[in-house]
Amino acid sequence: MATNDQITTQIFRDIPFTSDETAFINSKFERRIIKKGEVVLRANDIVTHQYYVSEGCLRTFFIDPLGKEHTLQFAIKDWWISDYTAFFEQNNAILTIDCIQNAILYEVSKTGIDEIYNAIPKVETYFRKKMEKAFASFQNRILSNLAKPAKERYIDFISTYPNIESRIKNYHIASYLGITTESLSRIRKELIRT
Structure with missing residues (x-):
């Protein structure tokens, strides 16, 4: 089990911190153990936190x-997860987040992250870079869904999430790809044959 100091190092790799900075950051994060099937966030909840997935x-x-x-x-x-539109606007969620494999999360509130940004600007730079990558990734996913056939979207999926298939249900993958579970099975069979 990781300690808070190890988690700070895990989350903010390659960013050197003083012991005071580490203690300040740790004070803003809360460790949560989530069991498979639990809901972390429900649609219509007020979104006050974002979550770092440790496991x-x-x-x-x-x-x-x-x-x-x-x-x-x-x-x-x-990875990080939240309903970011609602998180940034401190609004009601339109998304639901559920746990599909037992997880350890580190949550930080909007207020907490803003306090970290003000006290330690290099963390704000870290999050800006993360958000830039996430925005580009979501844009690429939208374009992929608009332009690519299902087989190519599936190949992109297994590239983005290697080794995840054995851990999640087929209908979750199909839902992510915007296809039926029957179509997913057909695509997998086609790929095995080639």
């Missing part, structure tokens, strides 16, 4: 007016 796997999804789930993201070790 496990979580899923962000949206339920449309017809009751169909649309998976937006999986978060595995060393």
Whole structure:
């Protein structure tokens, strides 16, 4: 089990901190153990935190007016997850986050992260770079969903999330790809044959 000092080092790799900075950052994060099947955030909740995944796997999804789930993201070790639109606006969530594999999370509030930014500007630079990469990734995913056939989207998925297939349900993957589970099975069979 990681201590807070180790987690600070894990989260902010390659950023040197003084012992006072480490203690300040640690004071803003809270460790949470989440069991498979638990919900971290529900649609309509006020979003006050973002989460760093130390272990496990979580899923962000949206339920449309017809009751169909649309998976937006999986978060595995060393990823961040939240309903970011609601987090930044301190608003109600439109997304739900559930735990699909037992997880250890480190949560930080909007107030806490803002206090860290003010006290330690190099952390704000770190998060800016993370958000730039995340924005580019989401944009690429949207373009992929608009332009690529399902087989190519699946190949992109297994490249982005290596070794995740054995840990999550097929309908979660299909939901992420915007296809049916039957289509997912067909694609997998085609890839095995080639």
